[in-house]
Each structure stands twice: as C-alpha cells, then as structure tokens.
Amino acid sequence: MTITWRSATVDRVGARWAGSVELSATLLDGPRAGERVKALAHPDLVGEPAAGDRVLLNVSALARGLGTGGYALVVALPDRLPPDPAPGPGHLVKARYTPLQTMVLGVDDQESPHHDLLAEADDLAGTPVVVADLHSALPAVVAGVRAQAPGARVTYVMTDGGALPAAFSRAVAGLREAGWITGCVTTGQSFGGDLEATTVHTGLLAATLVARADVVVVAQGPGNLGTGSRWGFSGVAAGEALNAAAVLGGRPVAALRVSEADARARHRGVSHHTLTAVGRVALAPVDVPVPDAPGAFYDGVREQARSLCGRHRYVEVPAAGLDEALAASPVRLSTMGRGLEQDRASFLVAAAAGRHAATLLT
Template identity: 40%
Template sequence: MIRIRRGSVLKIISYRSELTEVLVDINGNEQKAINYNHLTGTVKIGDQVILNTTAVYKNLGTGGTHFIMANMSSPEHDIDEAGHIMKLRYTPNQVKVLAVEEQESPYSKMLKNIKSLNQTPVIIGTLHSMLPVAAATAHQYTEGKAKIVYIMTDGAALPIALSKIVNELKEKKLLSATVTCGHAFGGDYETVNIYTALLAAKGVANADIIIVTMGPGIVGTGTEFGFTGVEQGEIINAVNILSGKPVAIPRISFADPRERHRGISHHTLTALGKIALSSSLVCIPKLNSDLDMIIQKQLVDSGIKQKHVIKTIDSSSTSAILKHYGLKVKTMGRGIEDDPAFFLACGAAGIGAAEMISF
C-alpha cells in the first residue's frame, strides 16, 4: 500500500534539469520532497501536490524521502520524444523511453552489429558509493585517457537523476556517458537489459572501461540471498558471456558493526562464492597483516579463491585521488577515514581495471 498526502510547495531547495528538491507543507509540517521533472512536470512555490510519504512514515533508509506523485496546480503535460519502450511498466508512473534496441533509435543498427565486449574491463560493484571511487582511481591510473562509462542497473533507485554523484562525475569528466538498463531510466542511453547495456556501453558509447552498479539504495534483509546485490554474480556471468573482463569489487569493512559485514561482507561471499558461475578478477586492497589474514580465510572458506582470480593491490593512493578530484564520498554514513578498507577495495578495482588496458 501507498501512504498518500496532500502538500503545498513552500520552497525550491535545489534544481537540476531532471530533479527538483523542494520543501513542502504537509498538514502544518515542513518536510523535504523530491519531484522528478520528466515524470510529473516542473514545480513552483505555491503548487498543490500529491505525495507518496510511505518511506518516511516507515523510517526507511531505502526510498526514505517524500516523492511528488502529481502536481494538482499543473496536472497536464505532454511528451513528444521518440520511443516506444515503457519502463516502470504497468504502474501509474510508467515512463516511455527510446531504447537503443529499438528500430527507431539511431543506434539500433550499430547495436545489432556488436556481438562482443572485446576484452573490455568491466568493474562490477554492489553499492552505488563504490562508483565514484572506482571511477576516480581508474581515471587517474589511465592518466585521464580512458573513456569510462557507467551502467546503472535497476537493483535500487530507478531514476538516475536521484544520484548527485553521477551528475558530479560527469561534470568532472570522470564519466563519459551513462547507460540505464532494465527499469532504471534517465541515462544517456536506455537499454532493456544488462546484456544490451554492456554492448551499448562498448559499441555505442565507446567505453574503454565500464563500471556497473545499482543506483542509490541497496535492499538488504540480513538473509543469505535476500539482497539486491546478488546481481553482482549474475553480471559477472553476463560479462563473460559477452567476452569482457569482469572485475568484481568486494565489499570489505572493519568499521561496520554488523557481524555479517565484517571483513568481506556476506553480500560478496554469496554473490561471488555461489551466484557467479564464471570467474572474475577480485582485487583485494593491501591492508595490515591481521586484517589480511581474516580476508584470506574468508576467500578460501567461501570458495571465492578457488573460483576467481585474486590479486592484491596497493591502493593506498585512493584517499589522495579522491581529494585531487574534490570527491567527498560516504558509504553508510562513513568516509574513507572511518572505513578505509571499503574505499581501498573500490580503489583497488579501479587500479586493477586500469592495468588491463593500454593506449
């Protein structure tokens, strides 16, 4: 069920072409809300709006904000763009896109001729916060020569516009293009599934390095298979089917208080140890000897070491690289000073991918 409330727009907090953050009055309470401009039109101060307030009411982290469902002060708007593929299908917010696979797309013929990733490295993460670290290190270690393309899956947030970091990475030229696949939408290129997303990133966007992660807001339940990060294993399989070089980012932390995420997270142990049916390069950051011993034991016990190629990489430059690009990244509220192992693992994957290519 959806918890629906009426509200009035009091203030425009921030505006981007795809998204507006506003302050709304809901029954006398001032609260923040998000409006997707391409879904519900633009908003202005004084507009009367209908909001989905479910996640805030339930105190949820994933999806934890108000979203404008309709602007009653300006309820009608039209579309004239090409395309026939619907995302968010059979929901009130189903949105039409022009997918690269469609005959109407200028890239359709090109995509039909692309059959392989031709050994392109594909970095695969499980959290959106892994993206900027991997992108920055890969960019730095290729001296800015590599075209890095981001594929956002539909494992978490569906509108790419929600991600402020994607916007920042594009502005800073750390990403050359974005692809949204499945029900995720709003990328430079729209695709139906992960296979065509990978082929479009390579053949249409001319990627030298591809990074695949879900958008903001992973879903987890504490059960072995009940989290959206299981897609990492499935994407490894897809990359190998298409003759790419998968580089898996292990989720590593010694700051997370939850035992299931200590050392190598159970997310990684499950995705790489059980779901991935083919091999990937797993880059492990060089830590101190005690932490290294914990990680190596987990790699063996989970079967990851037997199935995948393990490479230890000195990624101690990660912090300096983030500072160089002016990136302030946090994961679960923690920065690199609070949870260095997490960030060093992401940096190691970026370096590992960069080492696979030459110009």
C-alpha cells in the first residue's frame, strides 16, 4: 500500500457544492513541482482553505490517472488546522483507522433520538427499493420515479463501494437542492449523509421510518472499482443490497447496468457486472424491469434480462415519456464520461426501474 504525497500552495478557491470545494494549487515538490493541479477539499474534514494556504495533498490516484475526477485530495492545512469540533453525541467512527477517520452520530446510535424507533425495527412494509450498480444511475432512477409519481418521496441510500464522503457527489447535492430526493443516508464506511447508518440494513430502515421515503434508491458513491474479472468489482454489493431489501420485507427492484456505447464488450448490452450481481448474488426474487423501447439493441437487452429471471421477475415498462423525464434532470447525466446523447440506454433502463418502482406504490 502506498500514498503519493505532495505539498502545494492554494492559488485559487473555485466552485463549491455541499461539503466540497475545488481548488487550483501549485505543487511545491516532486517531479512536477511548479505545476498547477486541480484539488478537492472537504472543509468539514480539513477546514476551510484560502488562497495562499499551504496544503498537504494525496496525489496517488491523480498520478496514476485513475477515475477520481482528476483531483488531488487535500489531506490537511498543516499551518492552519481547524478548531476542535463542539462536544456532542455520536460515537460511530467511519473511514475507520484511516488518517481521516471521522466520528458521526448514527441514526441507529444509542445517543440518537431515533434509536428507540430503530432498535427493534425489522420491516420495510413493502417499500420499493431500487438498487443500481453505478452512482450515475441515481438521477435517472429518480427521473423515472417522478415520471410515474411526481409527488413520491425518494431517499438515496449510499453504500461504501465508491467514494466514502457523500460530499463528493454533485448529483446528491443537486438532487437534494431541487427537491428530487428527500436526502441521503450514508451506510457502512461512507459518511456525510443527512443520516448516518451502520449498515445497509439500518440505512434502509432509516430511509423508510425516519426519512419517510416512498421509494428508496441504493447505489455506491461516485467511483467504481473494477478489475475486469467476474467477481472483482465493487458493484457486486448491489446483489447484497437487493438481498437486504428482501430480508427486511421491501420490494427489491434491480436497475440493470446497460450500455450501447461502452468500448468494452463485457459492458455492452447488460453489463457482466449486472449478470453477476443480480444473476448470482441476489438470491431472493427481485423485479427486473426493462423498457419497451423499439430496436434490435433493446430486443437484446430484453433477452438478456429474461435470462436472469429464473427466480427473478421480468417486467416490461413503458418507455413513453422517460426521455422527457431524463432531459428534465436538475443534474447532469453522465456515466463513464458519456452523457444522455452518447449513451441513452444507460439512463433509459435506469429510469424504467424507477418508473416500475413508482407503480408499486399504487
């Protein structure tokens, strides 16, 4: 395990969204000393950066060209540490035993005002739970819900397979600001949601019993770890989340990962990630929705979806109106750098899952 460290000076403070701020910084050391880089800080963790500050950066992923949005990550403002937090309740530690572990008040914590509600909670009472592999599916699923049931309350449950801080997600910030989601519940090692939960199970229960969600959407945070192997990808946890929804008496709905533009054959049509997570990991019966869109590509997707449905339930969903719902998204639709025009199928299939979930409310 290695970390590539750099010192830098903040040149300019740029765009910000809930819990995050972009910086332009000049590297002070290493082979690229003098070069400007784009950096990201989470002020709740490291304090509020300003022009002229010296910052300590983790540039490991940036140096390797990995998918972190092209950011160096601010670890500390060593010359201007933030003040100690005010004393308060909460003893859940997240990002545990990393240098930036953070302590939060869990919704299921003994000190939480919701502890008594959740202590023996065990039933989602049939609440639809849409589970997606990629974070990029979140706004598309919500668009599909709203196309069918505009007034439905949708809550996002974030798992810890991708980014750990919810603040990294511009989609969450934008959807919350637009009123498209009631909030975010961060589970496992992920943190920074409107509610914090210890596990996916308590996150689902909190979404329904505390946030009063009509529909819950589960997905990992931004970023996705994949190795090109059958089992070596973070989205395998989507199958486990579908199982959790079923165990708790919810109505699990699988949002298939689909692409018509990915250069990798294993991700075109229904992704091999979905075939593993839904076909092999999800042991309880789940709904598998696909849109009734015309064309040979969608015929192939429907055929692949039916192949998953030995124990699962195949559902064909009207596609009419979903393109308009997607175009109305308050946040940019993007998956692996491709927008709605470049990879319509990715978003249309996710929206179909949302529309189907909304039909289960009636």
